[in-house]
Amino acid sequence: MIVKTIFSGFGGQGVLMMGISLANSAMSKGYHVTYLPAYGAEMRGGTANCTVAVGDEEIASPVASEPDYLIVMNLPSLFTFQNKVSAGGSIFINSSIIDARPNRQDVKTICVPCADMAQELGNNRVANIIMMGAFIKKSNVVSPDIYLKNLETIMGSRKKTLAEINRKAFAAGFDYIKD
Amino acid sequence: MNKVLMSGNNVIAEAAIRAGCRFYAGYPITPQNELTEYMAEHMRNAESGVFIQSESEVAAINMIAGAAATGVRVMTSSSSPGISLKQEGISSMAACELPGIIVNIMRGGPGLGNIRPSQGDYFQATRGGGHGDYRTIVIAPATGQELADLTMDAFDLADKYRTPVMILADGMMGQMMEPVIFKKPTPRQYPEKFMLRGAGTGKSKFIRGLLLDPIDSEEHNWKLARKYEVITKNETLHEEHRVDDADLVIVAYGTAARIAKGAIKRLRDHGMKVGLFRPITLWPFPELKLRALSAKVKDYLVFEMSTGQMLEDVRLALQGYANIEFHGRPGGAVPTPAELANVVAKIYDRKD
Numbered sequence A: 001m002i003v004k005t006i007f008s009g010f011g012g013q014g015v016l017m018m019g020i021s022l023a024n025s026a027m028s029k030g031y032h033v034t035y036l037p038a039y040g041a042e043m044r045g046g047t048a049n050c051t052v053a054v055g056d057e058e059i060a061s062p063v064a065s066e067p068d069y070l071i072v073m074n075l076p077s078l079f080t081f082q083n084k085v086s087a088g089g090s091i092f093i094n095s096s097i098i099d100a101r102p103n104r105q106d107v108k109t110i111c112v113p114c115a116d117m118a119q120e121l122g123n124n125r126v127a128n129i130i131m132m133g134a135f136i137k138k139s140n141v142v143s144p145d146i147y148l149k150n151l152e153t154i155m156g157s158r159k160k161t162l163a164e165i166n167r168k169a170f171a172a173g174f175d176y177i178k179d
Numbered sequence B: 001m002n003k004v005l006m007s008g009n010n011v012i013a014e015a016a017i018r019a020g021c022r023f024y025a026g027y028p029i030t031p032q033n034e035l036t037e038y039m040a041e042h043m044r045n046a047e048s049g050v051f052i053q054s055e056s057e058v059a060a061i062n063m064i065a066g067a068a069a070t071g072v073r074v075m076t077s078s079s080s081p082g083i084s085l086k087q088e089g090i091s092s093m094a095a096c097e098l099p100g101i102i103v104n105i106m107r108g109g110p111g112l113g114n115i116r117p118s119q120g121d122y123f124q125a126t127r128g129g130g131h132g133d134y135r136t137i138v139i140a141p142a143t144g145q146e147l148a149d150l151t152m153d154a155f156d157l158a159d160k161y162r163t164p165v166m167i168l169a170d171g172m173m174g175q176m177m178e179p180v181i182f183k184k185p186t187p188r189q190y191p192e193k194f195m196l197r198g199a200g201t202g203k204s205k206f207i208r209g210l211l212l213d214p215i216d217s218e219e220h221n222w223k224l225a226r227k228y229e230v231i232t233k234n235e236t237l238h239e240e241h242r243v244d245d246a247d248l249v250i251v252a253y254g255t256a257a258r259i260a261k262g263a264i265k266r267l268r269d270h271g272m273k274v275g276l277f278r279p280i281t282l283w284p285f286p287e288l289k290l291r292a293l294s295a296k297v298k299d300y301l302v303f304e305m306s307t308g309q310m311l312e313d314v315r316l317a318l319q320g321y322a323n324i325e326f327h328g329r330p331g332g333a334v335p336t337p338a339e340l341a342n343v344v345a346k347i348y349d350r351k352d
Helices: A015-028 A075-081 A114-121 A124-139 A144-155 A160-176 B008-018 B033-045 B057-069 B080-085 B087-095 B122-126 B144-161 B171-175 B214-234 B254-269 B287-293 B310-318 B337-350
Strands: A002-010 A032-039 A047-055 A069-072 A090-094 A108-112 B004-007 B021-026 B050-053 B073-078 B100-106 B137-139 B164-170 B177-180 B238-241 B248-251 B274-279 B281-283 B299-304 B323-328
Touching (some): A002 A075, A002 A124, A015 A032, A015 A047, A015 A144, A015 B004, A015 B177, A032 B171, A047 A075, A069 A075, A069 A124, A108 A124, A114 A160, A124 A160, B008 B021, B008 B100, B008 B164, B021 B033, B033 B050, B033 B073, B057 B073, B057 B100, B080 B087, B087 B164, B087 B214, B100 B171, B122 B164, B122 B281, B144 B177, B164 B171, B164 B254, B171 B254, B238 B254, B238 B287, B248 B337, B254 B274, B254 B299, B254 B337, B299 B310, B299 B337, B323 B337
Parallel strands (some): A002 A069, A069 A090, A090 A108, B073 B100, B100 B164, B137 B164, B248 B274, B248 B299
Antiparallel strands (some): A002 A047, A032 A047, B238 B274
């Protein structure tokens, strides 16, 4: 089993952090992992994406021909990557700022208004963690507990409030998905 | 030692410090900045560690040459345009027989090119790069774990043959994170007679690359050539992946080899018997190993993220004994395994 996911959006939306936190969590569960970032020369406002491969066997190519999951945090990313997603795969959309929907019938579309939800929580910057909550619930790549534990390790325990808001954000995204 | 998830750039830096590298000089350039950054942060915690952000790439290579002459383990790193600037210094280190590690995290070229992964510096790395009759050992890792292991081994090779060693990776290897475990480095063996640390009451020592007498210089050149022959004989590394029953073999290194492995998985699922020959040392090139493989496999595809550079070494190795095709994506383009699989499938159907 190898699961490949592409996270994409603007630089500054925490797209790379989504990938790093997933890769770390999967590694801590003993999976083979690759995390491959790609970003423009500019830090904020440019495009950013990363590909995370998680597998119980050696991962040959860190590049995804046909990712199983695609997370798009901005509109350009949807256009760039929607055709790559494998048939039967899933596309997660930041529906707060993306009105367009995939023009494919053979993929599942999951809309999460994560930017609005982040605003409700009082911190715009946790939109990515809300999306991760929804993603983990749907994909089950790792358990929520493992993910949150690793997220805390990566973020460092400098600020207690940071861990708390991340937990809240994750729970909000996780609970948003009903089934 | 636990597994840690680290970017390739950080893995090289950490492995170097663990291997006893105590002098690093470098100048920033994407996509290798994380290596310099890691050294800035961690070299100060290493005993007698020195980190210098030099004023230029030229300064960095000359700084490590000077430090190497004093007997310290040294490293510098850069990306393609910066490596071009270092060539005079690398030639000088080869002439003076100074051990040191030069890391090239290749990006798209020529010129300033772009900051995406590429393999366009193969010629520069394997043919010497600078002026004069010399070679540098060139190691091309393809996984995070290899970056860790081979960086440590590179220091031993540099000491053993007293020659600069280049680690040739690309932006993808530098930026990609994979879990790694750092091995325990072997204790350094480097005779004190090669270290310039003040003569004291002993005999004076001299390290130089300027040999005005042509007969002396010729002798020095042949001495180096004999050394390179020994390296060629003893130090080639390569990997063969699923070649036993293969009808067609892809020859690729580094990142391209990773993509090739992904393509091979797809092709095998469709019943096509395809394998991989991956040179790990690019100089010395595993020429005899590849030639030996041509006794049973007659069709090859060289795949590089360039317009075809290693292709020449493959031709030299196979000497017309086998058919060679080529697929290249230069200038910072990174193909997917699916794309490569399509290319291979077409060739596979065509061959007799």
